[in-house]
Amino acid sequence: QLQLVESGGGLVQAGGSLRLSCAASGRTSSRYAVGWFRQAPGKEREFVATITWSGDSTFYANSVKGRFTISRDNAKNTVALQMNSLKPEDTAVYYCAGKLGSTWYSQPVSYDYWGQGTQVTGSS
Numbered sequence: 001q002l003q004l005v006e007s008g009g010g011l012v013q014a015g016g017s018l019r020l021s022c023a024a025s026g027r028t029s030s031r032y033a034v035g036w037f038r039q040a041p042g043k044e045r046e047f048v049a050t051i052t053w054s055g056d057s058t059f060y061a062n063s064v065k066g067r068f069t070i071s072r073d074n075a076k077n078t079v080a081l082q083m084n085s086l087k088p089e090d091t092a093v094y095y096c097a098g099k100l101g102s103t104w105y106s107q108p109v110s111y112d113y114w115g116q117g118t119q120v121t122g123s124s
Contacts, residue, residue: 001026001027001113002024002025002026002027002028002032002098002100002112002113003024003025003026003113004022004023004024004096004097004098004113004114004115005022005023005025005115005116006020006021006022006094006095006096006115006116006117006118007020007021007023007118008020008021008118009094009118009119009120010119010120010121011121011123012086012120012121012122012123013086013122013123014086014087014088014122014123014124015085015086016086016122017082017083017084017085017086018083018086018120019080019081019082019083020036020080020081020083020094020096020118020120021078021079021080021081022034022036022078022079022080022081022096022115023077023078024077024078024079024098025077027100028077030100031053031100031101031102032053032098032099032100032101033050033051033052033053033098033099033101033102033103033104033105034050034051034070034072034079034096034097034098034099035047035048035049035050035051035096035097035098035099035104035105035106035108035111036048036049036050036070036079036081036094036095036096036097037094037095037096037097037108038090038092038093038094038095038120039092039093039095039117040091040092040093043092045095045108046061047061047106047107047108048060048061048064048068048081048094049061049064049068049069049070049081050070050104050105050106051070051071051072051079051104052102052103052104053074053101053102054102055071055072055074057103057104058070058104059104059106061106063089064083064090067083067084067085067086068081068082068083068084069081069082069084070082079096081094081096083120086120086122087122088122088123088124089122090120090122091120091121091122092119092120093117093118093119093120094117094118094119094120095114095115095116095117096114096115097111097113097114097115098111098112098113098114099111099112099113100112
């Protein structure tokens with residue numbers, strides 16, 4: 001199994017930046033893809049970004065493309081989500097998710113392991 005723990009959330013003004021981190025433990029010797037998702041109050045969980053095990057392929061939701069960057073450091077078992085030009089509508093609880101294997105996925109149902117989430121609040 002994979003255990004995932006997010007960190008780095010907080011309150012940031014519109015236009016500001018925040019960097020989230022997802023630390024993995026457990027079955028980190030296996031290949032696993034990681035996705036970031038977010039869920040705002042009263043809304044469904046939505047896809048944000050994902051990255052393959054090797055890090056050579058990434059995919060973003062249109063709403064964050066050009067503003068957010070996902071990256072990973074397999075030596076440290078961490079995946080980061082750099083968020084720039086934040087908007088109030090980016091406010092949500094952000095979750096990282098893991099799926100054993102090499103490729104990436106954009107659907108929440110594809111992921112087997114989830115962190116507890118970290119709150120990101122963008123103020124106007």
